Amino acid sequence: MIPASFDYVRAGSADEAVAALAQHGDDAKLLAGGMSLIPLMKLRLATPGVLVDVGRISDLSYVRDGGDHVAIGALTRHRDVETSELLREQCGVLRAVAAQVGDNQVRHRGTLGGSVSHGDPASDLPAALLALDATFVVRGGGGERTVAASDFFRGFLETALGPDELLTEIRVPKTGASGFSYQKFNRRAQDWAIVGAVAVRNGTTRVALVNMGTTPLRASAVEQALASGASPTDASEHAAEATEPTADLNASPEYRAHLARVLTRRALEEAGS
């Protein structure tokens, strides 16, 4: 399968990428690792006229101690998240979730910022960042701004990023040795989650769901139940509330709702909530 023709522009820096986006407008699309975009282009579900390759902007690939948070460059590859010693100490859940993305080859290419910017509700990492209350740093023609994870995912493959904006950094809180769990349910190795549940304890327990609607979702009803003293078993009964799971080859909405409750219970138990 061959993608439709496009013009290729390689950006050497974040500013160059933003300038290229401004120049080419709606016709341009950013290419990072390409693990989501290239398959869509091969199926011709995406036919951008211009690809702006940001994959070589090496100064956007890092995991750093940011004081009260850990700062991760948007072009940090899943493999580097999965093996980061700083994240092992300070935010283990992100490491654990990164290790479950795709397969080795995909993790060698795919980037954290690419996964977030793509905004696929079936992706593992966006839900983890939602549970972590991460902050995203975005650069555009008008300068830099930050967006809370809770405001970022707007709809199916739709985010708060403007057409001339590039995600540059992801900031996650230091959760130290707090408990966490990612329960990913799929039928085949390396596959997307049919449903996934992330639980992170950081003072209170936060829970986010993969593939239970058009965006990654916080399981707010579960969090409220836990905060009111409910047991993990009782709280997890609320996991499918305010979700809109779809039907596909793998699962009906009813089955997804069932999976959300079971996986949330397991995640809460493993996280020690």
Added chain:
Amino acid sequence: MRVSMTVNGQVQDHDVEPRTLLVQFLREDSHLTGTKIGCDTSSCGACTVLLDGESVKSCTMFAAQADGANVTTIEGLADGDQLHPVQQAFHENHGLQCGFCTAGMVMATVSLLDENPTPTEHDVRYGLEGNLCRCTGYHNIVQAVLAAAGSDR
């Protein structure tokens, strides 16, 4: 556009369309057909090559993204008649049946053992989850990888 990279120690410099996939660049422009196209959707791993030493699926990457890089394909592993230790281990353990997945399996194994030289059986199965064998010959493939790592004893 001009795309130039080092493949198995030799410069491959070709004029290609930006949409040219790395696997096409290798097979059609560089005439290195050891790398196979299987599913063409980055699921099966038959097209796995090493990009600067790390396994990647060459069907889901543009050649332009590898411009300037060092690429190793299955043709680049053996030293003359001397098989690479991973190839030798696949040979000795009958780690292949029809052979279509083998180039990708071997390249993914080289990368896996580089990152984890002493894998357990679980590490091998998890590390090779991006490579499918339609003959379902996984048992001997896993044995071959463990043998190559010297951890079968």
